[in-house]
Amino acid sequence: DVKVTQSSRYLVKRTGEKVFLECVQDMDHENMFWYRQDPGLGLRLIYFSYDVKMKEKGDIPEGYSVSREKKERFSLILESASTNQTSMYLCASGQIDSRYGYTFGSGTRLTVV
């Protein structure tokens, strides 16, 4: 089974902290994505990457950055966490037109207090 593993299931951070969310996939996928999921808003794309050291902004990149130093790992960074970044964060990898589409991790529920 393809696995996308997110390092933390639940996270509580203070306003102003720098926060790292880690995502690792084991299927040699080139494409990796970070989404946030909020009630009533669905999934919104934050950043994505098609290759190592490559990154592109999604629809809501403000307040976030990413790092892709190795193919299997895609990190989302909140430079200075704010309460409006309290959300569920979902990492995904894969090819949209493949048999299984994207493979998603189980998510990290981040609370910023």
Add this chain to the structure above:
Amino acid sequence: GDSVTQMEGPVTLSEEAFLTINCTYTATGYPSLFWYVQYPGEGLQLLLKATKADDKGSNKGFEATYRKETTSFHLEKGSVQVSDSAVYFCALKDVNRDDKIIFGKGTRLHILP
């Protein structure tokens, strides 16, 4: 830009009832269409897909037909089970934005025994 609109939930049905979750889309060109499902505590997983007009995607008793004339991709199941309780997302692949997917806001489905 491209967008997906799906019926708001929650939808509550009794076991063995017929299910329809409506989804319509706006897109330039001919996007691929998808239904993803998110079971409690898990990430999203691909349920079914259709890549061209009149295609029918099916999986686990669920079906959806790509209707170009009505720009719709409604999800149906003839007899739902308690285990179908989940959040369902309609999505499209934006043909102008390589391998990125646009999700609807999600529809929460509750099945009562």
